[in-house]
Amino acid sequence: MTVPPLKKQRTQPETANARIYEATASAPVNIAVIKYWGKRSEALMLPTNSSLSLTLDQDQLQSKTTVRVVVDADGKENDAALWLNGNREKLSGRVTALLARMRALRVTKEAKDASIPRLASKPLLIASVNNFPTAAGLASSASGLACLAFAVNAALQLELPPADISALARLGSGSACRSLFGGFVAWDMGSKPDGSDSVARQVASETHWPNMCALILVASATQKEMPSTAGMQTTVETSPLLQHRIQAVVPDRMAAIEKAIAARDFDSFAEITMRDSNQFHAVCLDTFPPIFYLNHVSHRVISLITMYNQVKSKSNGRKYTVAYTFDAGPNAVLYLLKEDVAEVLRLVNSYFPNGVDAASSSAVDEYYGLSKQFLK
Ligand code: ADP
Numbered sequence: 001m002t003v004p005p006l007k008k009q010r011t012q013p014e015t016a017n018a019r020i021y022e023a024t025a026s027a028p029v030n031i032a033v034i035k036y037w038g039k040r041s042e043a044l045m046l047p048t049n050s051s052l053s054l055t056l057d058q059d060q061l062q063s064k065t066t067v068r069v070v071v072d073a074d075g076k077e078n079d080a081a082l083w084l085n086g087n088r089e090k091l092s093g094r095v096t097a098l099l100a101r102m103r104a105l106r107v108t109k110e111a112k113d114a115s116i117p118r119l120a121s122k123p124l125l126i127a128s129v130n131n132f133p134t135a136a137g138l139a140s141s142a143s144g145l146a147c148l149a150f151a152v153n154a155a156l157q158l159e160l161p162p163a164d165i166s167a168l169a170r171l172g173s174g175s176a177c178r179s180l181f182g183g184f185v186a187w188d189m190g191s192k193p194d195g196s197d198s199v200a201r202q203v204a205s206e207t208h209w210p211n212m213c214a215l216i217l218v219a220s221a222t223q224k225e226m227p228s229t230a231g232m233q234t235t236v237e238t239s240p241l242l243q244h245r246i247q248a249v250v251p252d253r254m255a256a257i258e259k260a261i262a263a264r265d266f267d268s269f270a271e272i273t274m275r276d277s278n279q280f281h282a283v284c285l286d287t288f289p290p291i292f293y294l295n296h297v298s299h300r301v302i303s304l305i306t307m308y309n310q311v312k313s314k315s316n317g318r319k320y321t322v323a324y325t326f327d328a329g330p331n332a333v334l335y336l337l338k339e340d341v342a343e344v345l346r347l348v349n350s351y352f353p354n355g356v357d358a359a360s361s362s363a364v365d366e367y368y369g370l371s372k373q374f375l376k
């Protein structure tokens with residue numbers, strides 16, 4: 001029922017006595033329409049509210065990660081090194097914990113079977129690249145950490161099912177648990193103290209609403225000043241509006257958007273999506289000190305889409321033709337139906353003749369992703 005959209009591209013060794021254990025995988029981003037923002041447990045990576053996202057076509061936006069197990073290394077047990085987009089990165093506490101958890105699973109496997117190679121504590125060399133801006137509000141942590149968990153699972157030959165990899169990916173970045181599944185994916189917040197019911201669940205597959213598309217407008221490819229982890233921490237500590245959101249708003253919205261998706265009701269889907277993006281950014285503003293993820297280009301995109309929807313509704317009788325949503329960054333993700341993509345592209349091109357990238361004024365045709373058929 002749930003098809004993992006991640007691709008395992010290569011796993012070695014191909015011969016029994018090979019000394020290199022390596023796997024390469026790629027993973028898609030997912031962009032939430034009901035936003036996750038806030039943790040009730042940092043240690044267990046449990047959210048303060050449920051969320052729901054669409055997994056985008058990884059032929060457009062993807063993380064690609066190679067994990068190599070160095071079997072011949074002497075000493076250096078449990079060592080790991082990570083290169084992200086060609087630069088050596090310090091391993092975060094969360095990635096270290098994720099790797100420790102996955103090594104422990106390998107220890108159990110090796111204890112049960114004396115014939116399999118001893119890989120559990122060998123050094124890991126990890127190299128990952130994103131083909132889209134990293135840490136710019138386009139969910140690089142979602143694709144990146146989903147890809148890491150998936151590739152380590154393959155390199156250490158753990159053979160875990162997608163649900164288990166999703167729970168591990170969550171330990172690296174909350175939003176990553178949704179990238180293990182295609183189509184429309186909920187992350188139910190759960191209520192158990194151990195987090196065992198805080199899991200990602202496919203709401204509808206990628207074929208359910210085949211003309212749904214995503215269009216991404218890059219307003220700035222630069223790294224955000226406030227990473228999501230730190231931003232949501234301050235929000236949980238300081239924002240009264242967040243408490244209202246998680247108690248009185250999100251539960252109804254989750255139910256309503258699942259219903260809209262089931263019925264392929266674009267008007268309802270679009271209104272909930274835009275309202276939730278707006279409220280997420282209102283919560284950021286209610287954080288103290290405030291967090292500003294949107295910039296003036298984002299505001300212009302919101303005005304443009306609002307105007308366009310109003311004008312279009314006179315001729316097509318639909319309330320909304322396009323829905324905007326913004327993650328923790330200034331870049332817009334537009335959800336729309338395939339038949340409207342060409343016109344919306346023309347509209348954006350004419351409205352931003354110098355490109356939507358305010359910093360570089362890049363040419364307008366340099367969008368990320370575009371959608372022949374964006375979801376698959
Ligand atoms: P985004 O909005 O892009 O998700 P975040 O602040 O949530 O931004 O997370 C960005 C961080 O996620 C990066 O600084 C890096 O630590 C991690 N990350 C992003 N891509 C990858 C990747 N491909 N592999 C490993 N970690 C990654």
Ligand code: DP6
Nearest residue numbers: 032035036173174175228229327328
């Ligand atoms: C605005 O998953 O990046 O993209 O769990 O601390 O890694 P950590 O945060 P992250 O937060 C994502 C926030 C969001 C909304 C969403 O994806 O639901």
Ligand code: CO
Nearest residue numbers: 139141142228
């Ligand atoms: Co993120």
